[in-house]
Amino acid sequence: MRMKKTLMLLLFAVFLLAACGTEQDNETDTQGGEDETTQGDDLWSEIEASGEITVATSGTLINASYYDDQDQLTGYDVEVIREIADRLNVEVQFEEMSIDSMLPAIDSGRIDLAANDIEATDNRKQQFNFSEPYKYSYSTMVVRESDYSGIHSLEDLDGKKAGGGATTIYSQIAEHYGAEVVTYGNANNEAYLRDVSTGRTDVIVNDYYLSTFGVAAFPDFDIMIHPDLKFHPTEQAIVMKKDEDRLTEVINEVLEEMRADGTLSELAIQFYEEDASEPTTEDVEEIEGLDL
Template sequence: MKKIILFISFIAVMVMLAACGGTDINEKQASSKNAEKWNEIQEKGTIVAGTSGTLIAASTYDDNEELTGYDVEIMREVANRLGLDIKFEILGIDSMLPAIESGRIDVAVNDIEITDNRKEQFAFSEPYKYSYTTMVVREADNSGIKSLEDLEGKRAGGGATTIFSQIAEHFGAEVVTYGNAPNEAYLRDVHNGNTDVIVNDYYLSKFGVGAFPEFDIHLHPDLKFHPTEQAVVMDKDAETLQQKINETLSEMREDGTLSELAVKFYQEDASQKPEGEIEEIEGARLIRCDHKWEIFLM
């Protein structure tokens, strides 16, 4: 009996020691993992960035078929200041976050919005762009939309996992998805009536509409909602990389580079918060479910 009691006491002591030392071990493992991604990138000398190449002004191809845009040039400058080469992987928006998780890419830059729930899964840099959400509708009748509630029964073009599509879907729209299609496909469908609306970022929508003056489309004149912040996305544990990128973005903000690039591509300083009243979607909360972002009202 004494032997059994001694054995149980020994096990209890071992469990207590493990528990006491567990915090230190976990902290060391976390610290090692935090630095791992940055060390890996430094060893390669190259940072791999996912982007779509299909977003006018943010990530697109110029007349010489060179990849450019606000997000692209920001990431190029960040890599340059960090002494790294950069390689862009062209991906559909629905593939970018899974590509970070799998390690296929190091970061994603594609006008991706910061949300509290995304931050539970990924690390974000400080914002490099501030914006809000609006709608592209037919100019003749605003596609019959006067409010967010009028999205009920409409057909909204968008990516399956974007927050914009989730907002449209929440208010009753049927979301029509396109994969990694160019802006023209989305905009043409609103023009010809295949869809009714595109819920999207103000700046991207403005330039999309401006690029196709022959289409019967415009920005909704009355609806400005869901203020947004866009940033570089990376692995949740890549804290050293996050710190390096944040330091570089801070330098670029202070020396005017962010403002200069924003005005170049958007003709407005998208690196600063927009002025004016922007409607919040009451109680909106975005959560991740089966690799998809869904919006719920709390």
């Protein structure tokens, strides 16, 4: 009888140890699962799982993001994004919006990236993540060909009307020199350029490449690229939400591949007839006193 009781006690003890061991194993598994979830709880993991990436662009910016003669969205920025998405094996969904809406859309999580010739400035880098630059350029002005819009220096912007987006760096430059900025929303190039030609506005401060191809698209307008003013060298990059470091790393890895195999150069030359993927060799004036 005593041996039977002893055996029963031993079996009960073994059962308790096994049960405790199972609980500890479950806790460990649960903790491990939480760690994995935490590690995977980032935007790149969501994109990878869904197989789709959403990108803000304007569709109105010659030759960065615009509609061609076949009414297809294209441009340097658009095709860079398509190549990145292809190499990452995800589908890309473009959402067209004004430049002033893009950064808030990223901040709210409505879209994953923005690609629209956006300059990576010090202030913006405090609020968002940026990829490595995929385009290098500088700023210039579109003025009337007949009279230079009365502008022969940056200081001559004082009192002029400058067409542009409310939150762009180019508008900040115009305002810095005393111009009144006239905003348009997500208007196309023709609206901006026509207004300079007719005198509704005086000038557009913008990227050299975009301005060059914008002016060329409307030969009947009284406009030209200012022949003497080259200022504020720029670097354009893809914008992401702040602290999405894994996504930034993934994008940068692909951009580096594209740079190394010549794809970035090919796309830049295709749309700009120059290799805008490399830093400019032009003598470009730096602007002092701008908090960008």
